[in-house]
Amino acid sequence: MWDWRDWLRITPPILPSLMLSRARFIQTSLLLMLATVSSLQAEVGSAATKYPKVLFLGNSITKHGPSAKIDWLGNWGMAATSEDKDYVHLVTQGLTKKQGIEPAILIKNISDFERGYVGYSLEEKMADAFSFQADLIIIAIGENVPAVTTDEAKTSFKAAVLKLLQKLKGPQNPTILVRSCFWTDAAKNLILKQACEEVGGIFVDISALSKDESNFARSERPYKHEGVAKHPGNKGMQGIAEAILAAIP
DSSP, rough: OOOOOHHHHHHHHHHHHHHHHEEEEEEEEHHHHHHHHHHHHHHHHHHSSSSSEEEEEEEEOOOOOOBBBBBBBSSTTTOOOSSGSSSHHHHHHHHHHHHHSEEEEEEEOOHHHHHOOTOOHHHHHHHHHHHOOSSEEEEEETTSSSOOOHHHHHHHHHHHHHHHHHHHHTOOOOOEEEOSSSSSHHHHHHHHHHHHHTTTTTEEEOOGGSSGGGGGGGGTSSSHHHHHHHHHHHHHHHHOOOOOOOOOO
C-alpha cells in the first residue's frame, strides 16, 4: 500500500536534479545572449570605423582659396556658396551619418599635377597625402588636363594617373574612387576609368551632370568671372556628392 512518506523518500534526489538542470539551462542561455550581443557590437563598431580617414584629391572643384582677381572669396570647392555645400563636405557629412563617426579628412588641390603630370614628382609634392594613410581616397581630376588628342598624350596621361594611383594604393590597400570630369571629356574619362580599374578602384561616372544647365553655378547666381561661373553650383555639388556616396562600398 502506498504511503505518502514514500514520496518524501524519493523526491529529494529528483528535485535537486531538476533545479540543477534549470540552472544550467539559464546559465547557457545567458552566455549565448552575451555572445550574440558582443558579436553585434563588434559588427556595429567595425562598420562605424570603416573609413576613419578620407583623402580628397582634386582641383578647384575640390578646393580653391580666395582670389580677388576672379571674384572668388571662398576657401572651399568652387563654386558652392559655402563650405558645407561643396561636394567634399557633403560626402563627409554623408559618411558621418552612415558610420556614426566623423572621419578625419585631408583635402589637397593637385591641379599642378593635371597641368604638368609629365615628370611630376609625387614623392616631393604629395608627401603629405601619402603619409596621411587614408582608408578611403576620392580623386576628382581631369578638368585642367590639356586635351589628350594624340596617342602620345593619351599614353603619357594614363601612365601618370596609374603611377599616382599605385603610389596611393601602397601596402595599405585603401578604397579608391576616381570621379569622371564634371566638364565631360570622353578621352580623359576613358583614361581615368582604365587606370582606376587597373588598380582595383571604383570609377564614378558623373558625366550626365554637365548635361543639365541647372548644375552650373551660373544658373544659380551671376558671376563676374566666366571660369568661376562654369563650376558646379550647390545643385551640381550635391549631384557629385550623391554619386560618390552611392559608389562607396
